[in-house]
Amino acid sequence: MASRFLFLVCLAVTVFIALASDPSSLQDFCVADPTGSVPVNGHVCKDSKLVVAEDFFFSGLHLAGNTSNPAGSKVTPANVAQIPGLNTFGISLVRIDYAPWGINAPHTHPRATEILTVLEGSLQVGFVTSNPENRLISKVLQKGDVFVFPVGLPHFQHNVGTGNAVAIAALSSQNPGAITLANAVFGSKPDISAGVLAKAFQVDKSIVYNFQSKF
Amino acid sequence: MASRFLFLVCLAVTVFIALASDPSSLQDFCVADPTGSVPVNGHVCKDSKLVVAEDFFFSGLHLAGNTSNPAGSKVTPANVAQIPGLNTFGISLVRIDYAPWGINAPHTHPRATEILTVLEGSLQVGFVTSNPENRLISKVLQKGDVFVFPVGLPHFQHNVGTGNAVAIAALSSQNPGAITLANAVFGSKPDISAGVLAKAFQVDKSIVYNFQSKF
């Protein structure tokens, strides 16, 4: 009995440590092991003998995302969470759908530069440079246009056409991460203290409370 | 006169050393300077005060490439050569058009993993693992499907549908490079000696000469 119990502990511990993948590849590929234990920087690898074509495959980027939400946009990712074969390779894709006048709100990717191309519609896009300039570099894109958002800089897209818009974007990380600024600042769990935000935005605390109540 | 001559030498030397950009970004951006002198690993940067939105912009990925060539395919790149703002950022895009039964012949990218999504048509795609297995990992893709080609491994696409096919692919380098294997082996300038290729492909030199005559 004790042995069985100990075994289960052992198994649980092993399974618990769900593995992550690592920087720049050291073999032909290191497919992320979805059943992996042991969390590492990135993901551990599936046994290469068991790797199949489906590990490098994802389906569905032709499907429109549901934009029925306050922002009027939807991001459909194809990164290491969807394609285990991307592990260690420093690249991923997303499809972004925009309702008319929808936005992809100002956000940063802490670990990736983004390059976006418009498949349909018209998008105003822009990014802001770091302190002290905080210069906005912005442009209206049409179908077939391409734009670059440098790593770590706040950026956004805005559908300025009359119909839906669609874009495909590539990111220079298999796990780029995203920080939507309004949500992170006013919607963190728990809240950042209203005193800090009131000073940062140079407003009354009551306005901060109002903002925080929406996220 | 001597002074003018020397000046022109100086100017020529300066202009000659066309600058290249470097790995992983050390400032918000380092836009490649098209008029730059001094060749470095990558490209030198344009003065950041002179940077404009167009430096991060490219137009034309909605246009079909001309596939009237023996391979029946055309790659339209959007890398640092087209978008100077990609310099130091480790990412780029291409559009690939395929005539019916066109191929993107077996090739490698020495500096990038590729992630491809099909916009139209049906593609058989595959890559080959390194020695000694040389395993082919392959799949037929439809519209909206995504597939990954690991860095440095030979890979290809083949239009197996009845109409044209179109794909967008992202590469994990601003300057990924490409080596089309048939061309590099049988069409290098000058030729690799027929004796080497005859041994490598286990055929008569006459067959090698025949191959070489086509490239």
Next chain:
Amino acid sequence: MASRFLFLVCLAVTVFIALASDPSSLQDFCVADPTGSVPVNGHVCKDSKLVVAEDFFFSGLHLAGNTSNPAGSKVTPANVAQIPGLNTFGISLVRIDYAPWGINAPHTHPRATEILTVLEGSLQVGFVTSNPENRLISKVLQKGDVFVFPVGLPHFQHNVGTGNAVAIAALSSQNPGAITLANAVFGSKPDISAGVLAKAFQVDKSIVYNFQSKF
């Protein structure tokens, strides 16, 4: 005359291309050349024979910064802009002074993790994780305490003691960059369109205009 004019153009071109330094060191040191021309990723190097101890030196981190500003804080940097010898080495320091109840407003460093130690006073510090959790990880620090802010994540410090506070922080880049979120979002030059920000913060445009007027 023509020769003199051309020379001046040549000189201007040469001087214009102010050089920047590069990632991970490839020689004992590559001291940034303050008079360098040719902008690269990072900075070009001073001739190593002319390097002196002062190139690795900076004075003044014992001096209190002037906190007479709306945030009630002041950051005194010691990075590659102040210490040319830091070029290529991936590290820098800052001193931060806080008036009573002063804040270092929520910001990100696109190229650095930060480790901070409190020399005087009490600071509430915190950082917010990426989407979708946006979890606030926060703590009150006393003299001698140390805290880590992961690369790219929004973070802040808040003087919660009754007197001045002082901290020394190290950053994992010689040029870490900083993006103060309120300023970048509401104070960019030119402004991000009010429509985008109204949707992002789920408020009326009039409130956005009010915010923008303060930055």
Next chain:
Amino acid sequence: MASRFLFLVCLAVTVFIALASDPSSLQDFCVADPTGSVPVNGHVCKDSKLVVAEDFFFSGLHLAGNTSNPAGSKVTPANVAQIPGLNTFGISLVRIDYAPWGINAPHTHPRATEILTVLEGSLQVGFVTSNPENRLISKVLQKGDVFVFPVGLPHFQHNVGTGNAVAIAALSSQNPGAITLANAVFGSKPDISAGVLAKAFQVDKSIVYNFQSKF
């Protein structure tokens, strides 16, 4: 019984996940653990207390390899598979023996630049640059000569002397990988479709079948 069965599953799972090593070293050394479980990018480390001199040691590079094979050459590796202490260190060695007129057929290393020195004999060596130039850069080497093959580019060696030849080469990876082009293209398992190869090499499918039959 169930407990024993579960234990065996647990043991199998643990042993199965054979660990791999990682990029750039983060401690004095991370000797690859030959009995390691958990596959990572690279290899997991042996307990540093159990590390011995033999972990950094290999014997036999003075022994001639057996060149009785169609290529007339033999590569004897000393990489992380033979020397666990190379794990995370980005370097390895090989000895290459060449029968008279033997070749080391055109191949690429997806993860390493190679630097070769001739110990005995005369070798014609060369590499081919990427598209569109596909320039062959080539030279005949004698005893004591050194040559460099850039990462990812196709290269070969050919014994052009009258006797045996021997070389020592170093590679900039502990696990450089190799892709022999003829074998990967015509000898993959399963085969690349003859239609693709016929188009790529601009020949009839019958010739492709003939090539494929040899590998």
Next chain:
Amino acid sequence: MASRFLFLVCLAVTVFIALASDPSSLQDFCVADPTGSVPVNGHVCKDSKLVVAEDFFFSGLHLAGNTSNPAGSKVTPANVAQIPGLNTFGISLVRIDYAPWGINAPHTHPRATEILTVLEGSLQVGFVTSNPENRLISKVLQKGDVFVFPVGLPHFQHNVGTGNAVAIAALSSQNPGAITLANAVFGSKPDISAGVLAKAFQVDKSIVYNFQSKF
């Protein structure tokens, strides 16, 4: 019985392989798991859901170290061994205390550049460049002064004031390592043979034995 025994072996093996963390972060953070099994390059990660503020925290850099030792100095580290949240982030801190005329003896950090600021007292500091110049670059620092010691180069600090001295230094690695040269050369376990050291230092073996007896 056999099953229980085998289970314990399995558990021991699993626990034994204490995990280490990896280079450049691939997620928001990868807090080192103190109870982790499986040694990797760096450390494995704690389950991110279990991460708490204390994982990024350390206390005590305000406390003077005990300098009652032959060198008259004490280094108090705050690296990944003390702060698991530093894992993968490439930065750490130390506090160094110096008795009057105490030294921090010549040493190297194999994996980090150091930037030091003086909190109290006067320090003569210096580093030596590599062969063949072996140039000493040195300076006397006062309170508030900052100095840089490039990665891998021998360096030292010497209290040249009349009272105690205190410095805070940052290092560009979460696990920088240190090699005190006198100790490594004359105090290794086992000893480097006296013949080697006699030749290296151009002295009699008897002097070498004398040196070795002190370490």
Next chain:
Amino acid sequence: MASRFLFLVCLAVTVFIALASDPSSLQDFCVADPTGSVPVNGHVCKDSKLVVAEDFFFSGLHLAGNTSNPAGSKVTPANVAQIPGLNTFGISLVRIDYAPWGINAPHTHPRATEILTVLEGSLQVGFVTSNPENRLISKVLQKGDVFVFPVGLPHFQHNVGTGNAVAIAALSSQNPGAITLANAVFGSKPDISAGVLAKAFQVDKSIVYNFQSKF
């Protein structure tokens, strides 16, 4: 006249800034430009159109080095200083000759791991781990044996055979650097103060002066 003078200044400035090469390659190759101006991290590149096979070539590793010196050894390098084509590639070679009982004195490479193979003779080799263990890991090598010296750790070789010995070693940098410990500590220019060294080696200053007089 003024114009000629200004031209010469311009030329001097241009020539002065002798360029250095950068980390990990961003094109097929970036051959170091021996006539380059502008010093960067590493070296600037020669125009790729002018690159020739000789840029990747070096001759002479078959020639015995002159071991008539106090150490009884001679290192013949083949790094980026001798082979400009190695620029950005992270690898180099050396040949080491040892007179009977000659040594390659304890030294570190700040930027490279070394892998050595013995071509002739018998060598005792070893390296010392970092603080606090300072463990000596050592072995006697014969012809054909291979040994690894981890990056940044002090190591040495000692000819323990009766005749000459010869080794070829590869290093994981195109510019590995070397710091011979005895020379750097006792032979720096200017001297490290005798007070520091007396404390570090726990001896009288008079002994330090004696040591310093020999270097």
